[in-house]
Amino acid sequence: SSTRLWGGRFGGGPSPAMAALSKSTDVDWRLAPYDLAGSRAHARVLHRAGLLADDELEQMVRALTELSAEVAAGTFAPVESDEDVHEALERGLTEKLGTLGGKLRAGRSRNDQVATDLRLYLRHNVRALVGELASLEYALLGLAERYLDVPAPGMTHLQHAQPVLVAHQLLAHAHAFARDVDRLLDWDRRAAVSPLGSGALAGSSLPLDPDAVAAELGFDRAAENSIDAVSDRDFAAEFCFCAAMVGVHLSRLGEEVVLWTSTEFAWARLDDAWATGSSIMPQKKNPDIAELARGKSGRFVGNLTGLLTMLKGLPLAYDRDLQEDKEPVFDSLEQLLLLLPAVTGMVATLTLRPEVLEAAAPQGFALATDVAEWLVRNGVPFRSAHEIAGSMVAVCEEAGLELDELDDEQLAGIDERLTPEVRSVLSVRGALAARSTRGGTAPERVAGQLSALREVAAAH
């Protein structure tokens, strides 16, 4: 007879096109270990409820353990006629146990099963993701520490704005990834709810113990509402958002690396092992990892919007549309687990060029704000101070000079309040040291940030 889970009321088998559309084993086989873990917990609950005899439980647990090993070894796999992971595994169980295998389905539906499996899968893999993010944080902190006192141009609009420490900029990226980890850990609090026991949608008339199953599977608690439990995919959407945010952060870092390693910037060099060449141009050394980080952000955002769009307008409780929740989730997770080690390696082995960075730091009249603020400290209203410093820039641009190259006479010619003492603020080091408010780029602030972030990363 058929291994289908729903043959009873049907005359014949499904049409080939129906079966092909319905089939999800290519995607959902990833859930097999979690489905088996759920089955072991469910078997024990059926036993405690008096629905499985002692020897039946023993046989059942033994068969599930064997099946787990076979799944892990790849010796048990879905066949053409299996609709989904749940059907394939029930076939595996009945092949071992005969009719006893069919007892496990009591009190359980694929609806609560699949929701449970996906939560287990994600909670497990998010831990790996957090580990990868922590490694990237460490790589960024290491790079910041190696170049801790190196000034660099700080940009807005990709134009020279004010000098910063290059470490300050690297730590800005580290803060973003630290928030991503925080978000994922917070996500887990809401994901740690077990749907098992909800059945198809209404709960079960059998004396199950959802709390015991939840505890055995490592969840914090069982769901309070069976309808919500089988239809809620917030946890999947929220995960896809967390993943998309990581992806966007990786993309922004990637873009900076692309710029920094260009001949025009020449701020950084990639290690050979973390760059690629060209099949025709022998001189090329391309930042492919950074570009893939930038490029893959599109699919992370797409996975999130695709999932949210699928969920929108679904009536409660379960609808088959929900089967489409898996690909975006798996893709976001798997792509991040592929991308993160590469980005971490690229960052960890990046060489910065302190001499280039330091020489570029004051360029583009990046100390003009310091002139304006010096005037303010001397009692000039900022509005006028801004005008005066702006005139200084205009004179320099016209004369082809830097701000600190104007002589006393030229300074006085711009405005009498530009006394020679203004030169005291026309140094990059001075400008950096002066920005000592919390969060500022002064060396002692950046050093403080670095040690605080080290503690954050160690806790991740």
Ligand code: ARG
């Ligand atoms: N494979 C389905 C999914 O991933 C679970 C099966 C539920 N199917 C059903 N007809 N109730 O959502």
